[in-house]
Amino acid sequence: xxxxxxxxxxTLLGLLQRGRGDGTLHALTAPRHEALAAxxxxxxxxxxxDWQVENRSLYYARLYLDLNGGLGAIERHLFDAExxxxxxxxxxxxxxxxxxxxxxxxxxxxxxxxxxxxAFGANWAWALDELALRDDDAGLRALAVPVLARFPADxxxxxxxxxxxxxxxxxxxxxxxxxxxxxxxxxxxRAAREQGSFDRWQRQMRPSGPRPGWSVxxxxxxxxxxLERGAVLHVPAARCLTAVAGPDDRPEIVxxxxxxxxGARGAALRYLADAQDPAVxxxxxxxxxxxxxxVVVDAALEAFERMRSVAAIERARRxxxxxxxxxxxxxxxxxxxxxxxxxKPVLAALREAVRGxxxxxxxxxxxxxxxxxxxxxxxxPVLRHVYRETASSHLRGRAARALAATDPSxxxxxxxxxxxDCEESTREVAARHAETGDARVVNRLRRLAxxxxxxxxxxxxxxxxxxxxxxxx
Numbered sequence: 001x002x003x004x005x006x007x008x009x010x011t012l013l014g015l016l017q018r019g020r021g022d023g024t025l026h027a028l029t030a031p032r033h034e035a036l037a038a039x040x041x042x043x044x045x046x047x048x049x050d051w052q053v054e055n056r057s058l059y060y061a062r063l064y065l066d067l068n069g070g071l072g073a074i075e076r077h078l079f080d081a082e083x084x085x086x087x088x089x090x091x092x093x094x095x096x097x098x099x100x101x102x103x104x105x106x107x108x109x110x111x112x113x114x115x116x117x118x119a120f121g122a123n124w125a126w127a128l129d130e131l132a133l134r135d136d137d138a139g140l141r142a143l144a145v146p147v148l149a150r151f152p153a154d155x156x157x158x159x160x161x162x163x164x165x166x167x168x169x170x171x172x173x174x175x176x177x178x179x180x181x182x183x184x185x186x187x188x189x190r191a192a193r194e195q196g197s198f199d200r201w202q203r204q205m206r207p208s209g210p211r212p213g214w215s216v217x218x219x220x221x222x223x224x225x226x227l228e229r230g231a232v233l234h235v236p237a238a239r240c241l242t243a244v245a246g247p248d249d250r251p252e253i254v255x256x257x258x259x260x261x262x263g264a265r266g267a268a269l270r271y272l273a274d275a276q277d278p279a280v281x282x283x284x285x286x287x288x289x290x291x292x293x294x295v296v297v298d299a300a301l302e303a304f305e306r307m308r309s310v311a312a313i314e315r316a317r318r319x320x321x322x323x324x325x326x327x328x329x330x331x332x333x334x335x336x337x338x339x340x341x342x343x344k345p346v347l348a349a350l351r352e353a354v355r356g357x358x359x360x361x362x363x364x365x366x367x368x369x370x371x372x373x374x375x376x377x378x379x380x381p382v383l384r385h386v387y388r389e390t391a392s393s394h395l396r397g398r399a400a401r402a403l404a405a406t407d408p409s410x411x412x413x414x415x416x417x418x419x420x421d422c423e424e425s426t427r428e429v430a431a432r433h434a435e436t437g438d439a440r441v442v443n444r445l446r447r448l449a450x451x452x453x454x455x456x457x458x459x460x461x462x463x464x465x466x467x468x469x470x471x472x473x
Contacts, residue, residue, distance in 0.1 A: 003049060004045065004048070004049070006018070006391045013042070016038050016042050016060075017391070018391055019055070019059050020420075021417035021418050021421045021430075022417045024066070025420060027039065028066060028067075039063055039064065039069060040073040042056070042060060043098055044095060048094075050392075051093065054394050054423075055422050055423050056393070058453060059422035061101035061102050064102060065102070065107075071099070071113060074095050074098070075113055078092055078095060078096075079121070089123060089126060092121070092126070093126055096123065096126045096130055097126075099111075099113055099127075100114065100130030100131075103134045104133075104134050104452075104453060111135065111139075114127050115139060115142075118146075120146070124147065125169075128143070128147065129168070132172040132173050137176060140173045141176055141180065144176075144180055144182070147173075148188060159195075161189075162192040164192075165189065165193050174193065177189045178193065216245050216253060217252070219240045219241055219244060219267070220241075220260065220261075220263075220264035220267060220268065221264070222240075223263035224263035226263060227261075227262055227263035227266075227295065232266070232295060234266030234269075234270050237267035238267050241268075241271040245271070253268045253271060253272065254279055254283070257269045257272055257280070258283060258286070262292075262293050265287070265292075266299030269284060269299050269300050270299060270302070272303075273303035273306060273307050274306065276309050276311075278311070280307075281304075281315050284300045284326075285326065287300035288300055288325060301325060301329045304333065305332055313338060315330075316330040316333040316338070317334065317342065317345070318330075320334060320342075320345040320349070321345065328353070328363055331345060331348075331367065332349070332367060332370075334346050334349075335349070335366045335367050335370020335374075336369070336373075343374050346374060347371065347376050347379050349367055350367040350368070350371055353367055354385065359388075359390040359391075364386060364395060365398060371383060371406060372402030372405040375405055376406060377406050380403060380407040383399050383403050384403065384407070393422050397421070397425050397429070400418055400426050400429050400430070404429055404432075412435040412438075415429070415430045415433045415434040416430070416434050416438055416441055419440075419441065419444045424454075424458050425457070427448070428458045431445060431458055431465060432464065436465070442466075445465055
């Protein structure tokens with residue numbers, strides 16, 4: 001999947017792509033056709049950099065409801081000829097998730113569209129998962145024949161069916177179909193489930209990788225062999241070293257961390273860091289300073305950032321002013337585990353990351369959290385910039401939490417729009433902090449409290465503000 005093109009944060013499209021609460025508020029006051037065009041663009045061109053940690057579907061579904069938007073654009077997108085050519089989940093996944101939420105709100109047109117796509121679309125498994133949560137038994141049973149028709153009644157088709165049953169995210173449709181008395185439905189699904197269970201058992205009986213009794217050398221060799229195949233195995237290899245290594249094996253592991261092959265070196269560094277070995281900090285510094293390969297440097301930095309010892313914190317304070325990757329890692333360590341005396345280097349690292357890498361730099365996740373944890377009040381301007389400009393709704397939520405701890409204006413400012421944010425954790429922060437002098441806040445809190453699709457954590461926060469025991473709002 002290509003990185004999405006994100007519009008400027010001051011535009012309606014840019015706000016909606018980011019999932020900001022201001023996107024909804026602006027859309028509701030913009031000309032309806034413009035708002036719906038921007039909304040359709042977002043749903044049909046997933047704007048998320050990482051769909052596994054960023055939410056958009058409920059946010060967009062609620063806006064379709066507020067705008068009384070039709071689903072014609074989504075229907076054309078789902079059944080376009082490209083659906084046959086491009087079967088990647090990223091092309092249709094967001095649209096299907098939005099339809100799922102709309103169906104749960106009672107939009108029958110969304111439910112019918114999901115049923116049609118489950119029967120005829122390429123990403124049918126996603127649509128079936130959405131229906132498993134929302135459709136009734138009769139609707140799901142009607143899909144048995146068209147779904148099973150996708151799998152030819154030969155050995156290859158039966159194997160594919162067994163894999164589909166085994167790997168289904170939501171098992172409810174398959175369980176219903178197992179009970180189906182029609183020829184070629186119930187018996188076939190039961191056989192597929194049994195085959196999938198047998199395949200899983202076979203994999204468990206033939207595990208790959210280290211076995212009991214392996215030596216330290218065998219584990220290090222396994223890590224290197226994996227790297228040569230394109231698999232970075234230093235993390236599982238380090239766990240294996242924990243199981244097989246004894247005190248007499250330390251010299252061999254230290255030597256592997258100093259000058260071993262790349263795979264062995266990464267595994268040894270990770271093992272020594274987890275064991276809080278006194279030599280590991282010098283070995284990490286050496287791995288970064290001597291211009292090692294990317295694999296070794298990444299393993300060294302990752303191992304260092306996991307360390308929680310006093311020695312690691314003290315070394316981070318020495319390294320924090322280095323103008324290299326190790327200095328950046330030291331800043332993240334202090335942000336996560338430093339004390340009040342570390343506010344200055346954490347703030348400097350935060351400013352440098354935004355200035356040098358922009359508001360979407362991966363290093364900002366830890367630094368933003370650290371600014372909030374340490375209560376660095378003078379970080380508020382940088383945090384506000386990250387909040388406005390980042391394309392990551394997850395990072396924006398972290399910035400909102402940090403602002404709640406550092407910015408006195410948060411409650412009457414960003415916290416208000418956060419009540420409409422796409423991330424439930426951000427809405428939860430807003431529900432706890434937003435000033436209730438704004439009539440929009442009270443109305444929004446009441447709507448969130450009554451919305452069955454809202455997350456429990458958000459509703460708990462809302463009840464703390466408007467429940468019978470809460471202060472009057």
